[in-house]
Amino acid sequence: MGRSPCCEKAHTNKGAWTKEEDDRLVAYIRAHGEGCWRSLPKAAGLLRCGKSCRLRWINYLRPDLKRGNFTEAEDELIIKLHSLLGNKWSLIAGRLPGRTDNEIKNYWNTHIRRKLLNRGIDPATHRPLNEPAQEATTTISFTTTTTTSVKEESMSSIVKEENKEKIIRSTAFVCREEKTPVQERCPDLNLELGISLPSQNQPDLEQPFKTGGSRSLCFGCSLGLQNSKDCSCGVILSSVGSSSGTSTKTGYDFLGMKSDVLDYRGLEMK
DNA sequence: AAAGACGACAACCGCGATACA
DNA sequence: TTGTATCGCGGTTGTCGTCTT
Incomplete structure (x- = not known):
């Protein structure tokens, strides 16, 4: 079966979100709640595709997000969860209140991977590198x-x-x-x-x-x-x-x- | 001071899963 | 049961700031 594009690409913005777009999205979701991402952009007056709106909300605009550095305890928890679940970032994020899957995924790739390698642990398998x-x-x-x-x-x-x-x-x-x-x-x-x-x-x-x-x-x-x-x-x-x-x-x-x-x-x- | 390298993170893309007609 | 629409996830890319030379 064919797959229709998620949005009219010709009429949507891409790239970084502006303050105005953020405000519109936040205001709309506050008023109407989450859901129906497909129709949200039009209803909110945004020239973005629904996927983009959803991602922006989930990863950046949600009020319950905990911004800022990961704690050592969070580090260790992520490592442990990753050893159990693998790259199931959404599952891992589910155990870290205020953190998003995207955030954890990025953090893993930029910090924790290196941290494990420095410990002599393969971040993919959680086994010693010289095994x-x-x-x-x-x-x-x-x-x-x-x-x-x-x-x-x-x-x-x-x-x-x-x-x-x-x-x-x-x-x-x-x-x-x-x-x-x-x-x-x-x-x-x-x-x-x-x-x-x-x-x-x-x-x-x-x-x-x-x-x-x-x-x-x-x-x-x-x-x-x-x-x-x-x-x-x-x-x-x-x-x-x-x-x-x-x-x-x-x-x-x-x-x-x-x-x-x-x-x-x-x-x-x- | 300038340019390139590098790191961090936001955003995009493609696809599988799921809901629904 | 099948086809389509939509959602959500994970991998990847793009961009920007910082560091190094």
Whole structure:
């Protein structure tokens, strides 16, 4: 099917917004609220396309935006969230009140990437830069089946149903296996997903994900929650997080769960 | 002081997802 | 069920300010 242009390009302004345009947009949205971006420019008397208006509002004009430098805590949270979610900037932004996906994306590319590189960490994989390539490809194979008891409740609180596979994929490189060559290069990486209906009787994450090889990890472990109340498989990943020295007998504090930096249960799409 | 390099960030573009007729 | 319109996301580009030579 053909795609119509989002706007009449010949009659729209491009480039930086002027103060007057900002004022018009703010005034219109204050009066009528957000929504219907397609028709907004005309109604507001702006020679801009709807997409441009939406972006300008979301990234710059919204009153709840927190402008200014990122704090160290925000830095670390972004890093942790990125290690879990990858380049899902909107999801990451959802955990940082007052910050936009665009802002975080820019900040990542200009500051945090360099920061991680200086630490000897690959910003793409969150692994040490000098890590052997083979190890870098080690991935846990998750299989969720109709009997998988990853709770709808728990999972859906992390992302929408349709994003589960993506999250599982992105989680796979975070939860590092021990150095045993389990399913190296993932010849049978099983990303088959069959999500079971939500069970009202099992409020906890009880059954483990099946992993490649003989190892099994529960969902809690896959998020670095070994030995936490959400860990049911009893796996202690001695090497998880070892590169950063954060792995302890009491569990890897991935995402700062223990310190309540992030309550992953509240992770949602914007 | 001027010019080029670099960094930061705003804005644009293309595409997938979703809603709806 | 299918086609179309719209929204929203992520990658990329453009522009401007600052730094370095």
